[in-house]
Amino acid sequence: NAGVTQTPKFQVLKTGQSMTLQCAQDMNHEYMSWYRQDPGMGLRLIHYSVGAGITDQGEVPNGYNVSRSTTEDFPLRLLSAAPSQTSVYFCASSYSAWTGENIQYFGAGTRLSVL
């Protein structure tokens, strides 16, 4: 049982490049989300999904796209990377978003640097 798996662990991009951060969970969780963590800012929600085919924006969605074609996978796409997107990105999942109990399980993170 791997839990929430994020790849890659580290990535360096040049301004304007695009890339996809991968997230997969093997717990059959309905709810998945992406956060970014910046020093002194805590975690801020980028996008989330309450089930396959359903996504919505969080607090800081600009510059990022997501899709949810399967229950297991929730990739995050950077269309044209900017230095302001240098951050640590965490994917999380939980059994359901609708109960509100929402005990989320986090991946180990992807450290992204945009030069």
Add this chain to the structure above:
Amino acid sequence: AQSVTQLDSQVPVFEEAPVELRCNYSSSVSVYLFWYVQYPNQGLQLLLKYLSGSTLVKGINGFEAEFNKSQTSFHLRKPSVHISDTAEYFCAVSPYGGSQGNLIFGKGTKLSVKP
């Protein structure tokens, strides 16, 4: 809307001393409350949660927290800390029942335990 304030960004303590990490929240609806811990270069893991019932909740690694509705606080405590407790701690809230359970995080408190 909800917000979370962690009153201390850094807390240095000596080993075997008690510690309290403070968290206040603001919300127009009832909320669930969580503490997550992040060890260096790792993802977040759940430390403890308050959903309902007894206002004193116990978590892993000897931590406990007390929910105070009148003061809208959820402070985390440990009577005697170890070097291994050095980590960043995040307080989070989620709206109560029936709504999408997106977590709102505080900015984090870095606990540094010195020998």
